[in-house]
Amino acid sequence: MSAATAAILFAGVILYATFGGADFGAGFWDLTAGGPERGRRPRELVDHAIGPVWEANHVWLIFCLVVLWTGFPPAFAAIMTTLYIPLGLAALGIVLRGSGFAFRKVVARLSEKRASGVVFASSSVITPFFFGAVAGGIASGRVPDNGGGDALASWLNPTSMLGGILAVVACAYLAAVFLTAEARTRGEPDLERWFRRRAVGAAAVAGGLAAGGVFVLHADSRHLFDELIDPARGLPLLVISGGAGLSTLVLLGRADPRVLRVLAAGAVASVVAGWGVAQYPYLLGTHLRIAEAAAPEATLWSLVLVLAGGALFLAPSFILLYMLQQRGRLENLG
Amino acid sequence: MPVMLAVDQLLPAREQMAFTLGFHIILVPFGVAFTFLMMVLNYRGVRRGDADALLLAKRWSKVAAVLFAVGAVSGTVLSFEMGLLWPRLMGRFGAAYGIPFAVEGVFFFLEAIFIAVYIYGWDRMRPWPHFWTGLPVTLAGIGGTCSVVAANGWMNRPAGITLRDGVVVEVRPLQVFFNPAFWYEALHMLLAAYIVAGFLTAGVYAAGLLKGRRDHYHRLGFVIPFTVAAALMLPQILVGDIVAREVFHHEQAKFAAIEALPTTATHVPETIGGVLVDGKVRYGIRIPSGASLLAGFTPGTRIAGLDAIPPAVRPNDRLVSTVHLAFDVMVGTSFLLLGLSAWFGWAWWRRRDLPASRWFLRGAAASGVVSVVTLESGWVVSEVGRQPWTVHGLLLTRDAVTTSGNVWLFFAATLVIFAGVGTATIVVLRSMQRRWQAGEEDTDVPYGPRSPRVGAGR
Numbered sequence: 001m002s003a004a005t006a007a008i009l010f011a012g013v014i015l016y017a018t019f020g021g022a023d024f025g026a027g028f029w030d031l032t033a034g035g036p037e038r039g040r041r042p043r044e045l046v047d048h049a050i051g052p053v054w055e056a057n058h059v060w061l062i063f064c065l066v067v068l069w070t071g072f073p074p075a076f077a078a079i080m081t082t083l084y085i086p087l088g089l090a091a092l093g094i095v096l097r098g099s100g101f102a103f104r105k106v107v108a109r110l111s112e113k114r115a116s117g118v119v120f121a122s123s124s125v126i127t128p129f130f131f132g133a134v135a136g137g138i139a140s141g142r143v144p145d146n147g148g149g150d151a152l153a154s155w156l157n158p159t160s161m162l163g164g165i166l167a168v169v170a171c172a173y174l175a176a177v178f179l180t181a182e183a184r185t186r187g188e189p190d191l192e193r194w195f196r197r198r199a200v201g202a203a204a205v206a207g208g209l210a211a212g213g214v215f216v217l218h219a220d221s222r223h224l225f226d227e228l229i230d231p232a233r234g235l236p237l238l239v240i241s242g243g244a245g246l247s248t249l250v251l252l253g254r255a256d257p258r259v260l261r262v263l264a265a266g267a268v269a270s271v272v273a274g275w276g277v278a279q280y281p282y283l284l285g286t287h288l289r290i291a292e293a294a295a296p297e298a299t300l301w302s303l304v305l306v307l308a309g310g311a312l313f314l315a316p317s318f319i320l321l322y323m324l325q326q327r328g329r330l331e332n333l334g
Numbered sequence: 335m336p337v338m339l340a341v342d343q344l345l346p347a348r349e350q351m352a353f354t355l356g357f358h359i360i361l362v363p364f365g366v367a368f369t370f371l372m373m374v375l376n377y378r379g380v381r382r383g384d385a386d387a388l389l390l391a392k393r394w395s396k397v398a399a400v401l402f403a404v405g406a407v408s409g410t411v412l413s414f415e416m417g418l419l420w421p422r423l424m425g426r427f428g429a430a431y432g433i434p435f436a437v438e439g440v441f442f443f444l445e446a447i448f449i450a451v452y453i454y455g456w457d458r459m460r461p462w463p464h465f466w467t468g469l470p471v472t473l474a475g476i477g478g479t480c481s482v483v484a485a486n487g488w489m490n491r492p493a494g495i496t497l498r499d500g501v502v503v504e505v506r507p508l509q510v511f512f513n514p515a516f517w518y519e520a521l522h523m524l525l526a527a528y529i530v531a532g533f534l535t536a537g538v539y540a541a542g543l544l545k546g547r548r549d550h551y552h553r554l555g556f557v558i559p560f561t562v563a564a565a566l567m568l569p570q571i572l573v574g575d576i577v578a579r580e581v582f583h584h585e586q587a588k589f590a591a592i593e594a595l596p597t598t599a600t601h602v603p604e605t606i607g608g609v610l611v612d613g614k615v616r617y618g619i620r621i622p623s624g625a626s627l628l629a630g631f632t633p634g635t636r637i638a639g640l641d642a643i644p645p646a647v648r649p650n651d652r653l654v655s656t657v658h659l660a661f662d663v664m665v666g667t668s669f670l671l672l673g674l675s676a677w678f679g680w681a682w683w684r685r686r687d688l689p690a691s692r693w694f695l696r697g698a699a700a701s702g703v704v705s706v707v708t709l710e711s712g713w714v715v716s717e718v719g720r721q722p723w724t725v726h727g728l729l730l731t732r733d734a735v736t737t738s739g740n741v742w743l744f745f746a747a748t749l750v751i752f753a754g755v756g757t758a759t760i761v762v763l764r765s766m767q768r769r770w771q772a773g774e775e776d777t778d779v780p781y782g783p784r785s786p787r788v789g790a791g792r
Contacts, residue, residue, distance in 0.1 A: 070432025077425025
């Protein structure tokens with residue numbers, strides 16, 4: 001049961017990385033779109049695309065926290081007492097981002113709009129960086145079983161930096177592809193070009209980072225490196241990720257927007273999944289096993305039942321929302 | 335980085351938790367109960383073809399969206415704080431304590447989705463189906479409140495776990511969720527949410543009525559929320575009385591603090607006001623045998639005092655005074671609000687109209703803020719009254735707090751950011767109000783569709 005719960009937890013991480021990641025990335029492009037006049041149209045597209053689903057995506061993070069602290073309490077405590085600096089900064093980034101987003105749509109004056117826009121955009125970059133750094137700290141085994149690990153070295157280390165930068169770039173890539181698709185759907189060729197150029201750029205940077213990252217991991221997290229390149233474990237996922245990433249770029253100008261979204265999400269999801277597979281059966285580094293950190297069986301069962309029961313309600317509700325949104329979009333277009 | 339002692343961290347960690355919870359709890363009534371008021375108006379609007387009621391419902395749904403987004407943000411911070419401030423609570427008891435939060439997560443998600451559906455549905459769905467999409471929002475609000483209160487109730491009266499050497503080895507999830515404190519705490523909090531939402535909303539329109547905007551729109555915006563809140567005041571006071579008696583029977587230390595009672599005794603007077611200094615009650619008015627009568631219906635009822643608590647876990651004078659005064663404020667403001675409600679009820683019964691006096695409207699305009707004070711002080715009674723325990727009898731707060739980092743810095747950052755968020759929330763709501771008063775309807779809100787005015791970049 002503990003392995004199943006860990007799989008659910010990791011599914012939450014992957015969903016947050018892809019759906020939440022696209023939103024964070026949209027903030028990245030918002031930040032780098034230039035002055036108010038030049039950046040107006042890309043920003044409007046970002047606003048439009050991110051709109052109502054922001055909160056729904058954000059819920060994956062809370063999902064991960066809740067599953068972690070209920071299903072694996074000691075691991076949660078260990079992570080929180082070690083990586084509190086990046087986690088605290090990520091949390092503050094989320095507050096700023098969330099409120100910037102909430103208010104930008106409502107405030108009327110340009111100066112107010114700009115202020116909340118800057119807050120929204122810069123915290124969209126800070127937050128994924130620190131989450132990536134946290135992932136690096138956990139993956140490289142810098143969180144001790146009982147917590148209270150080195151407050152600085154646990155995230156100021158090569159693997160964490162790689163994780164942080166890779167997270168920002170992956171988010172930017174994901175968002176650029178999603179926004180290219182969005183611009184295509186809405187029939188705005190100049191915006192489509194604008195985001196397509198950036199998607200290619202982000203993909204190139206991500207590819208370069210991944211290549212350089214191999215050396216970083218080899219030197220800093222040997223175990224993670226070995227598992228990732230093991231053909232029976234991490235390697236297939238990395239190959240899938242690279243393949244999906246490349247085919248997104250090739251098809252960027254042609255394919256159906258839905259195909260593009262799936263491919264780009266697949267590229268990011270399989271890298272994250274690769275991390276999960278490489279780390280199994282450990283929850284922290286190579287020292288705390290999933291089963292050792294797990295809560296009693298009854299807790300795990302009730303957790304799974306609650307989430308499964310919730311999914312029964314949530315899935316159709318979400319479809320209803322999505323359909324309404326599509327209808328609204330059509331009206332706005334027409 | 336020097337490792338700080340837990341004791342040094344205790345003060346800022348408690349202050350920060352109190353601050354963020356105190357902030358968040360104000361938003362709760364809007365997610366939970368304000369949406370119900372919106373539904374009442376929506377129903378009336380569709381049923382009677384009342385355009386003003388529909389307009390109010392539509393505007394309120396936008397206010398609800400803004401506040402829900404802010405509440406989601408402060409709620410996320412709270413879930414981080416659970417780990418960053420209280421890692422040893424989660425590490426030791428997460429297996430039990432976490433379960434209600436998983437349930438809450440589902441309700442929260444459901445509410446977020448249906449708030450969006452409801453806002454999108456205006457003008458896009460036929461009136462009755464649209465009305466029904468609001469119902470899950472209200473129900474999920476109730477479910478979410480019950481879940482969070484289940485977690486809080488568990489801290490007050492933990493149940494459903496087996497410990498071996500201080501480690502949770504067995505969990506009975508249903509007993510954790512439906513712990514002995516769950517039922518009365520949940521009911522008390524739900525009523526509180528409806529009352530606060532009612533008075534706060536009515537207060538806004540009372541201010542409008544005072545300024546002479548006495549049209550149907552403003553009267554409707556006042557009467558419906560005020561009626562809901564006023565009708566629940568008496569039930570809430572009765573439920574509160576039951577809660578106090580449960581506390582008397584099962585949380586004796588908290589009850590001793592509420593009564594500021596130094597020594598166990600019978601014929602205990604009800605002390606109104608006053609503080610505990612050097613173990614003695616100073617100032618304050620005493621009603622002879624009042625506390626004994628209220629707790630057990632006879633003057634001979636014996637009430638355990640602070641002396642019955644082992645000295646090692648006995649709250650100090652300052653804590654006791656805080657709890658005692660908070661309780662007095664809660665009860666006192668409740669009776670003020672009950673009086674205002676009765677005034678309204680009397681006038682409505684006699685004349686089918688609001689009380690004519692401007693003093694009534696002034697009182698009603700203030701009732702929202704007063705009810706927030708009531709809510710906050712009730713929460714202080716529940717939480718500070720449990721100290722020094724985080725989980726009663728099982729985990730001391732000083733053993734739950736984090737030992738790493740410097741909480742003061744985190745607290746300072748939180749203060750600054752929340753002050754900004756709070757101010758921005760008010761500015762945003764005021765600007766929405768101004769535009770509505772100017773007759774502008776198409777304000778964009780989070781979760782909502784973009785209005786055609788700025789849509790599609792044209």
